[in-house]
Amino acid sequence: MAIVPLIELGNPLLRQPSAPFADPASPEVARILADMRDTLHDCRARFGYGRAIAAPQIGVLRRLIYIDTPDETLELVNPRFERWSREEDERYESCFSFPAIWGLVHRPVSVVVVAWTPQGEEQRIEASGTLARILQHEMDHLDGFVWLDRNPDLHSLCTTGEYEKNYTSRA
Numbered sequence: 001m002a003i004v005p006l007i008e009l010g011n012p013l014l015r016q017p018s019a020p021f022a023d024p025a026s027p028e029v030a031r032i033l034a035d036m037r038d039t040l041h042d043c044r045a046r047f048g049y050g051r052a053i054a055a056p057q058i059g060v061l062r063r064l065i066y067i068d069t070p071d072e073t074l075e076l077v078n079p080r081f082e083r084w085s086r087e088e089d090e091r092y093e094s095c096f097s098f099p100a101i102w103g104l105v106h107r108p109v110s111v112v113v114v115a116w117t118p119q120g121e122e123q124r125i126e127a128s129g130t131l132a133r134i135l136q137h138e139m140d141h142l143d144g145f146v147w148l149d150r151n152p153d154l155h156s157l158c159t160t161g162e163y164e165k166n167y168t169s170r171a
């Protein structure tokens with residue numbers, strides 16, 4: 001287990017697609033997840049934000065996501081979307097790979113995601129609101145996308161300082 005330096009915007013690794021695991025229950029998955037967990041918790045302590053991390057953000061181009069919110073902890077191996085809602089909403093997003101900038105992004109309100117657990121069992125997550133937003137942001141990372149690619153409202157872009165001054169809910 002280790003805290004790993006984050007890949008930042010500008011590093012080509014952040015813009016590359018990640019490969020799936022042949023065996024979701026392999027020891028390699030558990031090892032990478034341990035690093036992701038340590039790194040997320042360290043980032044949260046330093047930035048005051050952060051509920052999820054994708055493996056490419058620690059420089060590992062594999063399809064693995066770790067989500068840790070006050071409501072749930074999810075470890076998603078080889079996640080894929082089963083469904084998106086037609087209804088969309090607009091929320092502020094930020095990213096550990098370029099944490100100084102926030103912006104409004106339109107995305108579907110709810111999604112259904114199917115993934116494996118690190119124990120090798122299939123899991124199906126029906127998410128709406130905040131969790132749906134987190135899932136879509138993190139799954140973008142697995143395909144080499146960041147929220148800036150999702151056509152954010154350019155006039156909404158702001159620094160963390162301005163975001164905290166103007167908005168109470170943390171997206």
Ligand SMILES: [Zn+2]
Pocket residue numbers: 094095096097137138141
């Ligand atoms: Zn991100």
